[in-house]
Amino acid sequence: xxxxxxxxxxEHWRRTKNLMIVHLVIWFVxxxxxxxxxxxxxxxxxxxxxxxxxxxxxxGSLIVFVVQLFIFSWQQDKIDRECGMxxxx
Amino acid sequence: xxLFRMSGTFVENLPKIYGFYTGGFIVFIxxxxxxxxxxxKEDTIGLLFVGFTIFIYAxxxxxxxxxxxxxxxxxxxxxxxxxxxxxxxADWMSGASFVAMAGGIYMGGHPYLAFVVGWTGGYxxxxxxxxxxxxxxxxxxxxxxxxxxxxxxxxRLCAVLVLVVASFTYVTAQINATGTIASRxxxxxxxxxxxxxxxxxxxxxxxxxxxxxxxxxxxxxxxxIVAYLIPVIWMxxxxxxxxxPQLVYGDAVARIAELEQLHQVGALKPAAGAAPAGLxxxxxxxxxxxxxxxxxxxxxxxxxxxMIGTAxxxxxxxxxxxxxxxxxxxxxxxxxxxxxxxxxxxxxxxxTFTKLQMLDPNLATSVIGKSLTEVNAHVWVQKWSAVGGxxxxxxxxxxxxxxxxxxxxxxxVVLATPEIAGLPYVISGLVAAGGMAAAMSTADGLLLAxxxxxxxxxxxxxxxxxxxxxxxxxxxxxxxxxxGAAGAAVASMRLTGILGAVAWAFDFAMSGLFFPLVLGxxxxxxxxxxxxxxxxxxxxxxxxxxxxVYAGGMAPWWGIDHLRFGIxxxxxxxxxxVVVTLMTPAPDKETQAMVxxxxxxKGQTVLGSTH
Numbered sequence: 001x002x003x004x005x006x007x008x009x010x011e012h013w014r015r016t017k018n019l020m021i022v023h024l025v026i027w028f029v030x031x032x033x034x035x036x037x038x039x040x041x042x043x044x045x046x047x048x049x050x051x052x053x054x055x056x057x058x059x060g061s062l063i064v065f066v067v068q069l070f071i072f073s074w075q076q077d078k079i080d081r082e083c084g085m086x087x088x089x
Numbered sequence: 090x091x092l093f094r095m096s097g098t099f100v101e102n103l104p105k106i107y108g109f110y111t112g113g114f115i116v117f118i119x120x121x122x123x124x125x126x127x128x129x130k131e132d133t134i135g136l137l138f139v140g141f142t143i144f145i146y147a148x149x150x151x152x153x154x155x156x157x158x159x160x161x162x163x164x165x166x167x168x169x170x171x172x173x174x175x176x177x178x179a180d181w182m183s184g185a186s187f188v189a190m191a192g193g194i195y196m197g198g199h200p201y202l203a204f205v206v207g208w209t210g211g212y213x214x215x216x217x218x219x220x221x222x223x224x225x226x227x228x229x230x231x232x233x234x235x236x237x238x239x240x241x242x243x244x245r246l247c248a249v250l251v252l253v254v255a256s257f258t259y260v261t262a263q264i265n266a267t268g269t270i271a272s273r274x275x276x277x278x279x280x281x282x283x284x285x286x287x288x289x290x291x292x293x294x295x296x297x298x299x300x301x302x303x304x305x306x307x308x309x310x311x312x313x314i315v316a317y318l319i320p321v322i323w324m325x326x327x328x329x330x331x332x333x334p335q336l337v338y339g340d341a342v343a344r345i346a347e348l349e350q351l352h353q354v355g356a357l358k359p360a361a362g363a364a365p366a367g368l369x370x371x372x373x374x375x376x377x378x379x380x381x382x383x384x385x386x387x388x389x390x391x392x393x394x395x396m397i398g399t400a401x402x403x404x405x406x407x408x409x410x411x412x413x414x415x416x417x418x419x420x421x422x423x424x425x426x427x428x429x430x431x432x433x434x435x436x437x438x439x440x441t442f443t444k445l446q447m448l449d450p451n452l453a454t455s456v457i458g459k460s461l462t463e464v465n466a467h468v469w470v471q472k473w474s475a476v477g478g479x480x481x482x483x484x485x486x487x488x489x490x491x492x493x494x495x496x497x498x499x500x501x502v503v504l505a506t507p508e509i510a511g512l513p514y515v516i517s518g519l520v521a522a523g524g525m526a527a528a529m530s531t532a533d534g535l536l537l538a539x540x541x542x543x544x545x546x547x548x549x550x551x552x553x554x555x556x557x558x559x560x561x562x563x564x565x566x567x568x569x570x571x572x573g574a575a576g577a578a579v580a581s582m583r584l585t586g587i588l589g590a591v592a593w594a595f596d597f598a599m600s601g602l603f604f605p606l607v608l609g610x611x612x613x614x615x616x617x618x619x620x621x622x623x624x625x626x627x628x629x630x631x632x633x634x635x636x637x638v639y640a641g642g643m644a645p646w647w648g649i650d651h652l653r654f655g656i657x658x659x660x661x662x663x664x665x666x667v668v669v670t671l672m673t674p675a676p677d678k679e680t681q682a683m684v685x686x687x688x689x690x691k692g693q694t695v696l697g698s699t700h
Contacts, residue, residue, distance in 0.1 A: 009685065009689065012688075012689065016688070020218070023213065023217050024213075024217060027210060027213040027214070027217075030210070031206060031207075031389075031393075031396060032389045032392065035203075035206065035385075035388055035389060035392065036385050036388075036389060038199070038378035038379065038385075038388075039378045039379075039380045042376070042378060046339075048336075048337075048339050049337075049339025049343060050339035050342055051342065051376055053378050054199055054202075054376045055339070057199060057202035057203075057378075058205065058434070058437035059434050059437070061206050061209075061210065062205070062206070062209045062210075062433060062434050063430075063434075065209050065212065065213055065426060065430075066209075066427050066430050068213060069213060069216050069422060069423035069426055070427075072213075072216060072217060072419075072423075073216070073416075073419045073420045073422075073423050076221075077416055077419075080689075080690050080691075085689040085690055085691045086416070086690055086691060087414050087415060087416060087690050087691055088691075
């Protein structure tokens with residue numbers, strides 16, 4: 001089965017893990033951190049007429065999640081290809 | 090699929106088929122609108138909308154019938170990325186999302202937005218931690234992964250137990266929602282509506298399993314998203330906010346803040362004991378973020394429960410077993426979230442516009458601050474009062490309706506909005522069809538998840554491993570009928586509200602399944618004993634906590650109430666799984682090699698295509 005060397009496998013998994021950590025940090029910030037500080041954001045700034053804290057919960061975080069997942073998908077695919085771990089097309 | 094008389098394979102023709110379908114649906118809406126002008130009765134319009142769409146779903150279900158294992162369990166693993174995204178979105182958005190969410194925001198304001206954030210961000214966990222790896226594994230069901238990764242029937246049965254507890258809690262709420270909508274649209278009693286709804290659900294899933302559910306869910310997604318967006322866009326256009334209301338309702342939020350001052354929202358409380366059972370008056374400001382420590386804890390813990398629950402719910406995870414490749418599974422999660430996002434970022438807009446309709450004295454539709462006679466003259470007020478959806482009580486006897494004298498059930502916000510805004514009745518019929526599609530598609534996915542786990546993991550893997558294909562598929566269908574009937578029987582008792590039961594399902598799933606699944610992929614050292622401890626301790630502690638705060642009279646810890654018990658359950662699951670794993674020997678070489686194998690997309694699935 002494994003024609004690929006253990007070294008590339010380890011390299012692939014290391015990069016995959018790093019990508020996972022980066023995306024979970026972004027996820028954590030927009031899932032919890034910004035909502036924890038919603039009252040401060042509301043008084044700090046308004047975003048095209050919205051109080052910023054309300055906006056983040058009603059739309060902002062959601063947009064970040066959607067964009068983030070398309071980017072994640074592209075990045076992970078790139079890692080798979082560069083390490084020769086991608087599926088044949 | 091010779092019926093469609095097209096060249097090329099079925100999959101290649103999908104865009105064309107669903108294009109025709111969407112066009113046909115829009116023509117149907119237009120015909121209904123014309124018939125309304127011609128004097129067709131409102132009740133008949135509602136009946137035609139719900140009846141016609143259920144007939145179409147049943148037709149798709151029948152056309153997708155199959156006697157092949159991989160078609161029945163994983164739709165032949167050939168569902169294209171974007172279509173799987175739509176099917177997942179329908180699978181995901183339940184009666185609660187469609188009917189109850191905007192109403193919840195209407196009544197609850199900012200704190201309620203925790204559901205909006207929680208029910209979208211969970212997909213980040215699904216894509217990053219779970220879906221691609223489970224797809225590479227090649228399992229039919231979620232317990233299939235647990236059973237093979239950790240080895241042994243006992244671990245498999247524990248996973249089946251968690252799955253059944255979580256999914257069954259969820260499915261009763263969905264059958265309840267189908268019953269509510271069917272009874273209103275088809276003008277039948279609630280008890281009968283439940284069984285009619287169940288019949289529709291079974292027609293969609295029984296003959297073709299996952300294949301039939303997939304193609305009906307895509308059709309249901311199209312109906313539900315059209316039904317959700319049209320009224321909001323229409324209403325916003327009428328109020329001068331343009332045709333993309335989601336982008337511009339910031340000003341409406343500011344206007345509501347002024348009106349709340351005017352009407353003294355929050356300052357005026359309903360007279361003690363005045364609120365009729367199940368109805369509420371508006372007392373929470375629209376933009377009032379949680380500003381106490383406990384308030385913030387409650388917000389983030391609810392977000393956490395909904396997100397981690399998302400990544401543990403088997404009926405969602407199993408949708409990603411149906412894609413042709415690991416890459417498409419990963420991509421498909423992004424598309425799923427995009428299609429879900431279309432509805433979720435509209436819900437706060439809907440709540441905002443409806444609130445403006447009711448509060449703004451400059452609009453003809455407003456009710457707060459108007460005289461009792463004016464308010465009672467609205468047709469929708471009379472109609473929803475008659476079915477117990479709202480009540481106006483002039484408790485201070487001044488003949489004017491104050492904000493604390495207008496009571497409504499929160500789930501009528503979406504259903505009644507077209508009438509409140511004075512839109513033609515055809516839109517109300519459309520919304521009923523959309524609500525039905527949302528509840529049916531989720532119920533389908535859940536029933537199939539339960540029946541597949543019992544037929545594949547319990548019957549085939551444990552009870553009768555020699556059963557042939559025909560026997561396995563017959564058992565799967567018989568189970569589907571029995572579980573559906575049990576769900577309908579429980580739903581007809583109306584034990585909990587729709588939203589409460591849905592939140593509990595997420596909490597059960599995260600308590601028992603999240604860490605055994607994630608650590609099974611990301612921690613090679615995780616072993617059988619640890620996983621079993623994680624599932625049983627998590628589910629046990631979670632259930633104990635739920636009982637204690639819900640019925641046992643215990644004060645919730647740091648604001649973690651019965652909607653959030655998954656936090657306690659999942660923590661117990663994590664601790665017990667890690668401790669027990671470290672106290673027992675590491676898994677054998679073969680298991681470790683299997684974990685290595687699922688971490689790379691390339692190559693064969695770990696389990697064969699029929700197993």
